[in-house]
Each structure stands twice: as structure tokens, then as C-alpha cells.
Amino acid sequence: MRVKRTAPGKVFLSGEYLALEGGSAIILSTKQRSRVSIEDHKKPYNLFYSSALDQYFEFSVNDNFEVDWVENDPQSFGLFISLAICELKIKPSKALISIDTNEFYSSGKKIGLGSSASIASAIINVLDEYFNLQLSESAKIQKAVNIHALSQDNFGSGLDVIASCADSGVVECNLKMANEHKWRSLKWPSDLYIKGVITSDQSSTKMMIEKYNRGKDSNQIFFNKLYSEINHLLNQISTAWDTQNSAKIIELMQEYNTFVKQLNEKFNLGIFSDEHKRLIELARSADIFYKPSGAGGGDLGLVITNSEKKLTHFLSVLSDSNFPVIDLR
Template sequence: MIKTSTPGKLYLAGEYAVVENGNPAIIAAVNRFVTVTIDENTDRCSITSKQYENHLVHWERINSRMVVDDRDNPFQYIIAAIQVTEDYVQALGKPTQKYHLSVNSDLDSGTGKKYGLGSSAAVTVATIKALCQLYHLNISKVQLFKLAAIAHFSVQGNGSLGDVASSVFGGLITYCSFDRQWLSEFLHKITLPELLKLEWPRLEITPLQIPPVLRFLVGWTGSPASTSQLIDKVELKKGKHGIHYERFLHDSNKCVREITNGFRQNNIRLIMQNIKKNRELLQSLSQMAGVPIETPQLTRLIEIAEQFGGVAKTSGAGGGDCGIVLIKSDCDIAGLKAAWRDAGIEPLDLSIYNY
């Protein structure tokens, strides 16, 4: 039996801008996980998940290809991960196998509440990691990211793939999105092994460390949001506000670079100033595009954090889900969390996860 786990993620800064080629974001892997288990040598190929207890997907092989009935199927990311990895396996001249794959996740609550921790990216990465063990593939983290990015993008069709990078590398990273149009073109020009060896244009993944005096806190508003739908709405509006959108990208890029420098230099003031600045940039984008990034409950989460001496902002696409806080460890963190609870905001027991 093979078992792999990968963490979920939360964005600290750079949201929306990071979907444009070469723009950076800062992302934290968190200590909630997707676990994928593979049982080999089974007669029938299947996929199950504890999160979909009544759903079992059977698949077969026809001429070495995975064939699945895709109707009413909640496992698109898992299937895409299997297909991309096995395309790579066959390109290497290895035979494919039959197996049962099962998934379990604690990225959401036990009652099914969705926190926005990037479950689709985490399950994609965990599936590919497990299959790499099954097929004895010795690949680097960068190559693992590339396989998972191909699989995830084939399903979602938008986004930066930063959540995939976070699940692969863990910890705190600065991530710059690569040119997805270039990827789409080269997928049809060269083999997967060749594609994984190439430098991907504008891709950048750099590890960071959070200063010891800072605490990373997360509050959940109780309202889930759809990242892909929010990104689509901004995409539709950016052409009408070209100058303003380009200014947003420029300012976000500068802001994220300053936060990155703050982490490298242990400069708390620089980090906190620019987290606040990034919140203001997202508020301006929200007004420009007519997209509700910072909901009233997220605003309340942020205001409470500021009252206790922290800086806070939405995490990810916003529209609900989580807000993140950076606060000095000698502040009244217990009081902040109690005030959140009084406001109907759930403090999540999350920390930055390093492999």
C-alpha cells in the first residue's frame, strides 16, 4: 500500500495579480492535508473518497488508456492527475498498472464546511505523488509541480497554479505565475519528459521564513466562495479598465516584493505596512471590477485584528472563506480570537506547514 499527504494553502498577498504571467504572490502551506492511498494488484480499478461516501468511480484500461464514465463525477482533478501522470509513465516506456485509489481530506471541517484551503490543488498533488511512488518515478519538486500544474489547469482552465506550488513545496513561498499560453502550445509540440526538463517562462518559486516574533492567524467567515468564478468576473472587467488594471498589477507586484524583502530581512514593519497596502489594492480592484472581494464579515474580521495590534486582509479570491492575520506574539491573541467568536467568525487552528 502507498500513502501520500499534501497540505492545503492560504494566500498572504498578491491575489488576482498573480494570475497574470510573471506577477508574484506569497502563499503559505497549512497543517491540514489531503491523503491519497493506493492499493495495488486489484482486479478492478476504482476511486473512492471519504468526502463522497456514496460515490465510487470504476474505470478500465483500453489500450493502456484510463477510461472512465465522467457523468456525475466529483473526481475530475484526481482523474486528470492520473491521466497526466500515466501519460508521463508511458512516455518513459513503462507499463501502466491497475489499482484502487482512495482519498481522505481534512481541509474542510468534519461537518463539510469548506474553508477555502485549496483542496483541488492538494488532491492533484497528492495523487501524483502517490502514483510516482507506484511507478518508481524519481522526480524533483519542480517536476512534480509541473505535472500537477498541467493536470490542474486542464480541469480549471484559469488561475495562477500557486496553490499547486504551495502543496508541492510547503512552508511559505513567493510564487510567480508562468506563461500558461506557452504551456498550452508546447503540450502539443513536445513529449512530457521533454516539457518537464524545460525552463517554464516566468516561473519562480522561492522559499521564505516567517520571523519568529510574528504569529500567523486565520479566521473563517462561515461563507464559502468560488475562486474560479471570482477570477472569471475580474477577467471580464479588466479590459474596460485597462489603465487602472495595469496600475493594480504594478502596485501589487511592488507590494509583494516589499513583503518578500521584509521576510528575508526580518523587517516586521515592512511586512505589516505592505500587508495593509495589499488589502487596499484589493479593495480598489473590487470597486473597479464590481466583485465583492472583501465581504462585510471579512471587513469585521480585519477590523477586530487591527484593534488588537495585528494587520489583516482577505486570503485568496475573497468573497467569503478566510481572512489572515499577522500579529506580534506578545499581543493579546486570546482576546482577538474571543472577539472573533463574538462576531460569528471561527478562528481556525492552522499554522504554516513545512515538509
């Protein structure tokens, strides 16, 4: 018997930090997908295969549903195996579990597209079917959220897992909706274009959120005023998506980005690395919108426009400047 499931990655288009406070976020499920499978095999032990390491790891499961790695330990690459088995309280026997995240890599480097949320969603679904657990959709989402939270030391909003479980293109969600395992599916405007731009930067979402929380605690009056203004703007962005007004979406996202810059400067977050600053300048010269992806400071930026002509020109500029570009949808 072999069961296979896939789940998408994600990028936050707006609301990434404010989602932590209950604000509305617009999230795109990307074309990059993790692929998780489980199958019977004839060896007298369990095996885990990691595409990232291109390596097999033998493991057993004890009576407390803890994974024991027999010889080599895959470390973080095997984390979701351990977390999912403990969460679901299952004991695989003579099983081969594979996790393929190749689509989240570019030139040997993993890109910040939410692979962990993707794996969390796919592995819960694949184990649910293989072991015939018959969990409800809501229960599967909650368990995916649980293991992802554990993998991130309970940092983050969990909305990335919701987007991965939803697997329905672009969605709107907030903490209240996520706690009820709900989201709102949106339609992508036919004249809106998006590309991902890869930089050489690296950042830790956990560390970015820690800095954000420290900044918020130290600047409560500033933050409360800014949050009120941003929350109003996020509601306007939601309306623009409903009306399929691509020009308005971009205009409001540019306005949202000015608030993010204020947060960045006040809290010293490091969202805008030198490469991101350079890309913003290149985009400004080409009259096109660019923003760092997610918590910022990392290896991915987003180009968003409603002009195919401007996009074609800007992609040429990026190529000349040696910035790799990836499709996201």
C-alpha cells in the same frame, strides 16, 4: 504494495490577483494536508475511495487511458483520478486509490485552503512511485500543474500547486519562476502569528478571476497605473520577509490591502462580503490585521499580527461573535 503521499494546502498572504500578471506572491503551505494512497487489492476491478463522500466507486481504464465509472460516478470528487491517469498514461489493475481530504473540512463544510492543488501534487507523486515511472521532480511538478489547470478550466496562476509541491512553509513565487518549477523558500518570523477565520460565505475562484479579467479589460489605464504601484509594493514585501521584520510585513500587507480594495471597487469583484467587512471592523477595533483569503469573498479570512497579547484578545472577540478559528501552521 501500498504507497501513500501527502501534500499541504495553501493560503496566499499577498499577491493573489497580481500573480496572474507575473507579480510576486507570498504563499504559506498550511498544516492541512490531503492524503492520497494506492494499494493492491484482491478484487478483479479498481476502486476509488473518497473520504469526502465516504464511499467507494468501481472503475476501469480503457485503452485511451480514460476512466469509466462502472456504476456510480463520483463526479468532481473523482476528477483528479481521471486527470492523473490520462496525464500519466497508466492503466491501474486491481488497485484501490484513496483520497482523504478530511483536514480541509470544518463542521462538514470544505474550507478554501487549496485542497485541489494539494490533491494534484499528492496524486502525481503517489502514482509515480507505485508505477515506478521515475519522473524527475520537475516533471512531477509540471504534471501536477497540468492536471490542476485542467480541473480549473485553465483559470488561475498555478502558484498554489508550486507551493504544495514545494511543501516548505512559506515561499515566494511568480509566473516566471513557476514556469521553471522554481520558488524561493522564506523563513517565518518567530514573532509573527497567523490564524484562519471561517465565515459562512461561499465564492468561486474561477468566477472571481473572470470578473477580474473583465474589469481589467474595461479599465486598462487604471489597471496599468495600479499594477505599477502594487508591483513595487510586492517587491518591498519580499524584502521585509528577507529581513524577518514582522512589523514591516504587517504594515506593507495593510498597504497592499488598500490596493486590493481599489481593485475590488473598480472591478466590482465582491472580495469583501458583509462578514469580511464585519471582521475587518472587529480587527480594526482590536488593532489587528485581517484580510479575506485568496481571491476573496469566500469562507476564509486571515488574522496576522506580531502581538501574542492582541491575538489572544482578538480570538476571544471572535469566539464571542461565533466565528470559528483554525490553525494554519
